[in-house]
Amino acid sequence: MTDESGHGKGALTRRGFLKTTGGAALAGVAAGGLFNVPQKAFGADMPNNWDEQVDVVVVGSGFAGLAAAIEAKQAGASVLVLEKMRVPGGNSIINGGVFAVAGSAKQEAEGIKDSPELLLADMLKAGLNLNHVQLAKLVAEKSREAVEWTQSLGVEYREKVVHLGGHSVPRSWSTHNSSGSAIVQKQIEKTKQLGIEIRLQSFLTAIIQDASGRVVGVKVREKYRFPAQDSGTVKHIKANKALVLAAGGFSADMYFRTLQDPTLTEKVDTTNQPGATAEVLLEALRIGSTPVQISWIQLGPWTSPDEKGMGVGYVFNAMAGFVEGVMVDPTTGKRFINELADRKIRSDAIFRTGHPSVTIADSRGVKGVHNLERSLEVGVVKKFDTIESLAAEYKIPPVALQETINLWNGFVEQRKDEQFDRYMQKDQQTIAVGPFYACRCWPKVHHTMGGVQINDKAQVIGLNRKPVPGLYAAGEVTGGVHGAVRLGSCAVTDCIVFGRIAGQHAAKA
Amino acid sequence: MMIQRTSEFFRRLAIGIGLAGLVSFPTLILCHGYISVHADTPTLSSPSGGDCQACHKSTMVPADHPKTSGMAMPDCIACHKQETPSLGNRMPLSHTHLLNGVVCRDCHAEIDPAGYVDKGTCMTCHKPQDLLIATRDVRPANPHDSHYGPELDCDLCHHVHAPSENFCNQCHAFGFTIPSPIIIR
Numbered sequence: 001m002t003d004e005s006g007h008g009k010g011a012l013t014r015r016g017f018l019k020t021t022g023g024a025a026l027a028g029v030a031a032g033g034l035f036n037v038p039q040k041a042f043g044a045d046m047p048n049n050w051d052e053q054v055d056v057v058v059v060g061s062g063f064a065g066l067a068a069a070i071e072a073k074q075a076g077a078s079v080l081v082l083e084k085m086r087v088p089g090g091n092s093i094i095n096g097g098v099f100a101v102a103g104s105a106k107q108e109a110e111g112i113k114d115s116p117e118l119l120l121a122d123m124l125k126a127g128l129n130l131n132h133v134q135l136a137k138l139v140a141e142k143s144r145e146a147v148e149w150t151q152s153l154g155v156e157y158r159e160k161v162v163h164l165g166g167h168s169v170p171r172s173w174s175t176h177n178s179s180g181s182a183i184v185q186k187q188i189e190k191t192k193q194l195g196i197e198i199r200l201q202s203f204l205t206a207i208i209q210d211a212s213g214r215v216v217g218v219k220v221r222e223k224y225r226f227p228a229q230d231s232g233t234v235k236h237i238k239a240n241k242a243l244v245l246a247a248g249g250f251s252a253d254m255y256f257r258t259l260q261d262p263t264l265t266e267k268v269d270t271t272n273q274p275g276a277t278a279e280v281l282l283e284a285l286r287i288g289s290t291p292v293q294i295s296w297i298q299l300g301p302w303t304s305p306d307e308k309g310m311g312v313g314y315v316f317n318a319m320a321g322f323v324e325g326v327m328v329d330p331t332t333g334k335r336f337i338n339e340l341a342d343r344k345i346r347s348d349a350i351f352r353t354g355h356p357s358v359t360i361a362d363s364r365g366v367k368g369v370h371n372l373e374r375s376l377e378v379g380v381v382k383k384f385d386t387i388e389s390l391a392a393e394y395k396i397p398p399v400a401l402q403e404t405i406n407l408w409n410g411f412v413e414q415r416k417d418e419q420f421d422r423y424m425q426k427d428q429q430t431i432a433v434g435p436f437y438a439c440r441c442w443p444k445v446h447h448t449m450g451g452v453q454i455n456d457k458a459q460v461i462g463l464n465r466k467p468v469p470g471l472y473a474a475g476e477v478t479g480g481v482h483g484a485v486r487l488g489s490c491a492v493t494d495c496i497v498f499g500r501i502a503g504q505h506a507a508k509a
Numbered sequence: 510m511m512i513q514r515t516s517e518f519f520r521r522l523a524i525g526i527g528l529a530g531l532v533s534f535p536t537l538i539l540c541h542g543y544i545s546v547h548a549d550t551p552t553l554s555s556p557s558g559g560d561c562q563a564c565h566k567s568t569m570v571p572a573d574h575p576k577t578s579g580m581a582m583p584d585c586i587a588c589h590k591q592e593t594p595s596l597g598n599r600m601p602l603s604h605t606h607l608l609n610g611v612v613c614r615d616c617h618a619e620i621d622p623a624g625y626v627d628k629g630t631c632m633t634c635h636k637p638q639d640l641l642i643a644t645r646d647v648r649p650a651n652p653h654d655s656h657y658g659p660e661l662d663c664d665l666c667h668h669v670h671a672p673s674e675n676f677c678n679q680c681h682a683f684g685f686t687i688p689s690p691i692i693i694r
Contacts, residue, residue: 086662086665087657087661087662087665088657089657093656093657094656094680177656179656181656181657181658185658188658200662223624223625273679273680274679307681307682308678308680308681308682309680309681310680311680311681312681374649374650377648377649378649378682
């Protein structure tokens with residue numbers, strides 16, 4: 001970089017920046033793969049003057065970023081949180097608000113036996129043993145401590161744990177509003193109390209290293225207006241101690257996600273907010289962070305084609321249809337998969353049928369669906385007096401559907417699913433008491449398991465197999481914790497556990 | 510973009526100031542003496558009242574409409590209630606602000622370029638807690654009481670110099686409309 005006036009019209013655009021400094025690197029990616037990228041000389045981006053300095057810069061204002069910011073500040077560091085969007089919270093603030101906790105008092109109260117070892121085993125099974133075990137183990141072991149930390153911030157949870165797909169037992173805590181916003185809002189409150197600034201519309205365009213390769217700061221565009229790459233003004237912020245990357249995944253990055261999984265074209269919707277894009281991940285790779293399992297991209301099976309994005313119907317599917325009811329293929333009226341299998345197994349099974357499936361629960365099964373009224377109002381969940389009228393609406397063969405329900409009800413009475421061996425809830429009830437409710441399912445892109453490699457201190461590991469000095473990462477921007485498939489409610493746990501670890505170590509870096 | 514256009518306007522203005530006859534007087538003499546709006550955007554003629562015809566000619570205001578110069582928002586509302594053609598979704602927020610006596614300087618500390626306004630500026634008049642109550646019956650969700658909390662940037666939905674938009678609908682498909690503003694051209 002030669003011209004670094006930094007402000008106003010003279011500032012180089014991101015595209016210009018790539019052309020002048022990273023063009024060779026990009027050509028390297030195209031021609032020889034990531035590992036042959038010619039590294040830029042360390043210190044090449046160093047500005048003559050820093051506009052501002054702070055001990056710890058955190059990129060991203062979701063669960064992980066805010067947890068890191070709070071811990072770093074409490075450990076004595078000055079902290080600045082950068083968020084590229086015009087709203088805080090990233091995907092976390094629109095997330096479903098379920099938190100995997102292994103071995104809690106809530107479980108004990110219901111007589112459910114659980115342990116960190118069992119959660120780890122579940123994570124490894126769903127993750128096809130691609131998980132970096134040391135990282136996954138930390139998440140399982142610290143899950144209880146992590147949820148208690150959020151309680152100390154004032155986050156309220158429902159009384160009963162919920163059972164999500166792929167977990168051996170019900171263990172997930174659900175926030176009082178079934179939304180991650182319940183956690184993020186309390187984290188934001190805490191940052192205000194601690195005097196931590198969350199600076200919106202601040203977009204990271206370069207990670208700056210000194211001559212030794214230590215990360216010493218960032219180049220950002222302030223007053224940035226997503227997605228206009230050239231908007232805002234360039235500023236250089238020095239990170240005296242460390243930079244924490246908590247920028248999330250890339251489910252909404254059409255270019256990069258289709259590059260990793262060409263089947264996930266624009267025809268497949270996403271649950272993610274529009275800012276779930278890959279720029280920070282790519283910048284971390286550009287400076288030599290090690291990529292881990294970037295092409296494992298997860299679809300959520302509980303989303304509905306009858307609404308945009310995450311929508312509201314997932315609550316009915318996850319809390320009622322898959323747990324208290326059944327899911328059927330509308331052309332046959334039959335169940336086709338264990339409704340509590342992991343997300344990949346369910347999503348793949350739905351895709352294999354070639355059309356949206358239908359979940360069904362009765363009036364007793366919907367008790368945990370806090371947003372039922374809104375879901376009915378939006379029209380994504382529908383209500384019927386009889387199974388016949390439900391079958392007619394979705395063009396399901398009515399006799400076959402009634403047979404499926406009778407079969408399931410028999411399994412419930414004998415407390416054994418002889419068809420798919422689905423877990424029986426302690427208070428599992430039959431599907432028998434109207435009105436009946438139903439929702440269509442069609443998977444949407446939900447989570448990107450891969451990202452940069454980290455160690456148990458949340459240090460980013462470089463291609464030289466050593467930690468990149470001054471660089472930490474946590475949450476969806478990292479890879480390894482979840483392996484091939486993330487279990488539902490493990491993302492929140494991962495983000496809080498590693499966000500806190502990153503903040504604690506960054507403050508001492 | 511808009512800002513650049515303003516600069517361009519100033520350049521053209523400097524050259525052509527002597528040719529003011531090319532542009533009608535009210536489009537040059539603007540709010541409180543500041544020329545702050547964009548060359549191609551019709552503007553109100555004074556902060557104390559709206560001379561609609563000066564900018565809109567007969568295309569916007571019917572020929573038999575009472576003369577509007579000197580009128581303020583309460584005067585407009587006196588006739589434009591629900592029954593008669595409502596102004597609620599027709600007049601840009603720039604117009605309703607000015608007709609309520611809020612001039613450019615009240616929101617924009619800098620006029621050239623007039624940058625984006627911080628939500629704190631809006632909140633000096635519009636209190637989040639009042640808005641939360643005002644829209645509590647909006648279905649299917651109260652837009653001022655969302656998972657984002659009560660203090661979102663107002664400009665995510667309510668644009669003053671451009672058509673407003675429903676920010677919720679980047680993820681949802683809510684049917685409610687933002688009460689304001691299509692730009693009248």
